[in-house]
Structure formats: structure tokens, C-alpha cells
Amino acid sequence: MAETLAYIQRKSLIHDLTGATKFLFFIMWSIAAMITYDTRILLALFVIGIFLFYISKLKWKEVRFALIFMFVLMGFNMIGVYIFGPEQGVEIYGTRHELFVIAGPYAVTLEQLFYMFNFLMKYLSVIPIALLFIMATNPSEFASSLNKIGVSYRIGYAVALALRYIPDIQRDYHNISKAQQARGIDLSRKDKFFDRLKNSAAILFPLVLSSLQGIEVISNAMELRGFGKNKKRTWIVERKFKKEDYRALAFGAILLVISIIVTFSDGNRFYNPFL
């Protein structure tokens, strides 16, 4: 089967952390990356992110598909950013170093390139950590640790089940789409946009229907085995917070604080090399 974006069991420092640690770390990391346009911070986050990905023992092959997908999206995003604001960079940095003109209002400036580079770095610094969170966190253990930090176990379990069913749904989607293509439903770019939209309904309809059926079975199975009986429940995969968890959280918090301080110390979210 095609590579899927789901938990892969492995032994590593990252895998050993509890789900809640990874979740909180991911949140702090994302905030740190979101608030800043400071190139130095973004570069640092990017390098640390790659390093963490490396020590998690996840393989490039396992995320290739997801990465390609994200790069394509990012590419479109970049094009959009340029089309709708070719002078955005000039506005932000206050100088204008024009390289060449494409056509009409569309000139390429050093400032715009630098702005877009920063924009790209925001994505690139979050992606490794997001992948880590999805692929190195056991969904059930995540649910148990959410429960421990006060989230209802019903919600935690719903999240875990959703994560667990991603591969199943991907597989069903694959099979249904192939079977529908055999009936002449074309999803390639040859068809008009409107036809394509209509055709994708031909895949979604059966996909939703068979998923609903699956939900009925699983909810019956859960009820028959006492899910929802008590206000609390225990977890066989539960893990205690260890030294490493506190260290990881402290590390995340420090990064966030540094990011905030550096970003806002000079009253500007942007690092300006042009002045």
C-alpha cells in the first residue's frame, strides 16, 4: 500500500516521551513559529526540527508522500502570495532593490524574495514537528495522557479512534476510487473543474456510507464492552511523566520565550537585513 500518514511504532527518545508532552511541545513550537517573521529564529527552529526528526528514527521514505503533497500546496501558496502582493516585501522592509520586471506591476525585488523566504521558513520549521507528532505518538497513549491533563476520556478516545482509522479510510478511498475509475469516472485534470467536482462525489458518497457503517459496528462493540460506564477509566498503555518529559517541555517553553523576546524586542516582527 502507499505510504500513509499514521503512527509508526519504533524505539527512540522521541517515542519515549508521553503523548501529552509531544502535544504541548507541538503547540508551543507552532506558536513560536507563528508569531515570528524573524529569520534567525525561523532558521534555528528549522535546524532543531530537522535534528529532532533525525533522532526520532523516522525514515525519509515514510514521509515522502506527505512531504511531496505539502510542498505542492506550499508552492501554490507561494505563487498566490506573489500574485496578490508583489510589493509586500518592499512595504515591510521599507527599501526597494529591484532585480528585474516580469510584466506590468510584477517586478522581482530582493525584499519580496526575502519576505517569501521567511514565509516558506515558517512552514518548513513547523512541518518536521507536526510529522513527529503524528507519526511518533501512539494515539491511545495520547488519549490517556490527554485524559490525565484533564480532557474527558470520551474526547480523547474519539481523537485516538479518528487517528487510528486514517489508514483504513485511505485504503477504502484507494479501492473505491480505482473501482469508480473503472466505470469511467475520471479525476484527472483532463476534465473540467465542475465535472471533476461532480465525479469526486462518486467516490465520497460510497466512502462516507461505508464509513458510517463502520461507525455503527465499532460503537456497538465499544458499548458491549462497557465503554462509557464510569466517569473514569484506566489505560493499559498509560505512561508516567518522566524526567525527559519535563525537560522536553522546559525546552519548548524556553524556545517560545526566546522567540517572543527576540521578535518583539525591537518592536517589529520582521528581521530587516536591508537597513
Added chain:
Amino acid sequence: MEEKFISFQDYTFQYRAQSEPTLKHINLDIKKGERIVIIGPSGSGKSTIAHSLNGLIPFSYPGESMGSLTIGGKEVKTLSIFELSQYVGTVLQDTDGQFIGMTVLEDIAFSMENNCVPQDEMIRKTREEAVKVQILEKLDASPHQLSGGQKQRVSLAGILVNNVPVLLFDEPLANLDPYAGKKSMELIDQIQKETDTTVILIEHRLEDALHMGADRIILMEEGEIVADEPPSVLFASEKLKEAGIREPLYITALKYGGCKLEPSMKLEKIQDLFLEEEQKKQMRQWFSYRKKEKKEEEKPVILSVEDISFGYTEEKENLSHISFTVKEGEMISIVGKNGAGKSTMAKILCGFEKLEKGEIFIKGRDIKGDTIKERARQIGYVMQNPNQMISKPMVYEEVAMGLLVQKKPEEEIKKRVEEKLKICGLYSFRNWPISALSYGQKKRVTIASILVQEPDILILDEPTAGQDFRHYTEIMDFLKSLNEKGITVLMITHDMHLILEYTNRSLVFADGKLLADTTPSTLFGNPELIKKASLKETSLYELAKQCKLDGKEFIEWFIEYDKEVRRKWPKPLHTSNENL
């Protein structure tokens, strides 16, 4: 031992959405430690009995009940579904769907987690039950690393942790291959002996279910109990046949042979069957009527597969060096364990997966370069679950969809769709919503929607999985009629009856290799091949051995005779009025 643990007294149940009760005045007592098999055609109310016992009625399926149902002396109406789950542990039909945990460990522990059992104790108890169901070495495995039989054992362990007095199995064989099913029944037998639990098993594959040994069979029809007897007594009568249930094959064979059946012959299991010398003689007499001549017409080759190898990943080959040919008008079964490569083979033929090594020819033309769409005009693929194929609300729309997107002229679409609807016996339903159709009818809608592309070859994935005898016959007779109209049919299946009764050739896959390409009767006469294909021996073979007859020829004769007898049966009403 003698106390009645479960007791239905004048129990009637009506689902909220139904206009009539599904269970009518049921009276049934079940003792502690008894083994009960409940059997009956689809819609006879057997699942409703199961749901009444485990509490899904009324918690998931609301409705109204009258009369009384007690378990362990307690009136079920007064218990919650959680309290009931301390009495009745249920293993559902869907081996995948009921797997809740991420891993075997979590799934077995699930109900203990909900009961707030401390972690240490859970781990200890989980390991203990895992040993009992022989799954200990797989504790960390996720569901997709397990076979159907293993998943079912995990579900069983998951209810055993509660020490429930009643084990309820809702069609446990429907999703298993015959070999796994046999192992499953042996495990239930063993666990019942060790724990003295009450076992209630709902099945329509009676012969396979009885492998565990049963004290009583409850035969249901239209919401009522029509027989409540030990297997031997029931088999000596004609009640199963009258209810449209398939008898065990050896029983049918003995009846064809003219043997008078008595409960004293130990009819419940072929292994225990006791035949007098006189009766064996009768069987040999019957066998001697068989016709020897057999002429196979030589038909042109329609599909030829030459030295195909394929792997989803580079490390592992899922198919290696497969070659076979199919002649026009054949009806072939593709058999083997899950993961043996059957479905992969089908997907490659239809172009769903890209072929890298090997050649495929249809009518002598290399189709390697054809797209999925182009292939579909030659090979149609029907998925196992019709709900995964249906994407329009109305019958006509669904069947026409493929042609509509190809922008064929309206006149042509109408002509082709109506023609196929007639072939599939669905013409009178053309303006019906699909949701109002039965499973078998939905299946035919999906077949019709493939047939409009006018393929020469039809590949079906498990066409009869989970169907009772009546629907099985309905679907298979329909496929047979398509076959007689000239369409070549390939079926991926575990169903031994289907293989024996409807196919003239079997392709046996194991570990990505084509192990055998032979006739079904040869396959079932070869114990080693049976094991590798994950099938089980047919009781006919055993019966032939007991009567000192050639197994393979006996099977062939039985199939031929059986076809002849069944041809003379009047067509049931439900199929004839659909062709109006």
C-alpha cells in the same frame, strides 16, 4: 447444571421502525453450560435474539418488547447494557469492525479499562487470556498485521477477561476462511470445556458451526422457533430443507443415497457418524449410477497471463511468476488464504495496480498499456461490499452513471441500461431508490453497473460472503445465467460450496505463487492442497472414505446429482416476480 440460566417466556419484540414484530412469542430455556446453535434464514429473527440477550436491544436498536426474558434470574428489561455485559460477552460478525484497540494488548484490555482495573492487574490478566486464545506472541501487533481468525481470537479474549457466564457469537464464521473457521470452532469447544460457560452461536453455515459440538439446534423462521432439537434428531427430519437451510453435505448425500436416517446413527458430526454395512452398500449402489463420459468442448482462450511478478514494495513480491489461461465461458474460483495474492491478481488484471513484470493478453491482444477505463471495457470488477460501489440514490442513475460520464448519446444509454437491468432482473425496480433494495439486489445493481460497459470477463470479490442459503442461491444462479450468456466469470472466494457447485476450475494461490490450477473435485480430494489453500476437507470426502469409495469421484457425482435435483426445485417466488 440443571438450572435454566436464560429464559425467554412468551417474548415478543418489535423494532420501532417495523410494522410487525420480528420475534413472536418466543419460549426458550437455556441451561448453564449448554451449547446452542441458532439457525435460520436472513430475517428470521436470529440476530434479534442475540441483540435481546446482549442489550443492543433496546440500547442501540430501540423497539418494544412483551413477555419476559431473564438471565441469571434477572429480568433483562431492568438491566443496563453495562450490567448485561457482565453476564453476556459478545463476539460480533465483523472481525475488523469490532477491533477497538490499536494493538492486541489494548483490545483485550478494553473492557477492563472501562471497569477501572489498575494497570498492573490488567497487564497480568491480558497475558493470561492471550495464552488461552493462543495469541500471546502477537500482543503488540496492530489489527492489520493479523489474520481474520487471529482478530476473532483477540475479540474472544477481550470478553473472557470479564469471566462472563454466557458467550454469544454472532455469525463468527462469516468472515473467516474455512480453515480458520474450523480452528475457531475447536477453540470455542476447548474454552467451553475449561470454563463451563454457556455458548450461544448464531450461524447459517450449520455444518461448520457443528464442528464445535452442539447440544441443541434452534431453528428459526419468520420470528418463531420451528424446531428445538439435538442435531441428530433434526438431521433425521426434513425440517432444515423445508426452511431453506443447507443441510450438512454428508446428510444430503446419505438422503440422496436412500439411507434411512435415525438419530442413533450419531448424525451430528461426520467424524462420529455410524453407518451399518447395509447403508454403506446402499451408498455404493447410488455411486454406481454415476455417468462416466465427460466431454469438454474446446473453447478459444480469452485471457492469458504470462509470467507476472508484482510487489507493492520493492522488498517483497506479492505475486511471483504467475501464468495461467482462461477460456471463453469458464467459471473459475480463485482460492487461498488472505494475503496469498488473490486480490492483488484481480487488481492487476483490472489495471488498478501497475504491472511491471509479465504480460497479459485478452483475446490475443497485449493490454499492458491500456488505462483503467480501457480495461474496464474488457474486464469488469465487482467489489465485495456493494455499498462501496454505489454512488447514486436511484437504480437507473447508478447503472447509467458510467455511460453518462462518457457522454454517450441518450438513446444508446437508455437502451444499454434497460437491457442490462432486464438481464439482472431489476427492470421493474429501475425507478426505485437503492436504499430500499435487499443486499442481493444491491449486489445485482453493482453487477449491472459494470455490465453496461459490456466486458467479456467479470471478476467478483467474495460474491456470497455473509449470505444465507437462499441469497447465496439467488446470487449464484444469477451469475450462472450470466455465464451461460457467454460472460467469463472469475470469483475470489472462500466459500467451499460455491467452489464445488458453481466453478469448473480452481486457481489456488499461496504466498504469492500459483500453487495449483485444477478442478474443484481434485482440489478437495487432496488434503495437502486443501491445507495450503486454507480450506477444509469436505465431509463428502470423509463419507466416501467410510463407504470405501473414491473421494474425488464421489464428490463429482454428488455435485452432478445435486445440480440435477436442485434444477427440479420450483423457483422460489421472490426471484420469479422480479422478472415481470
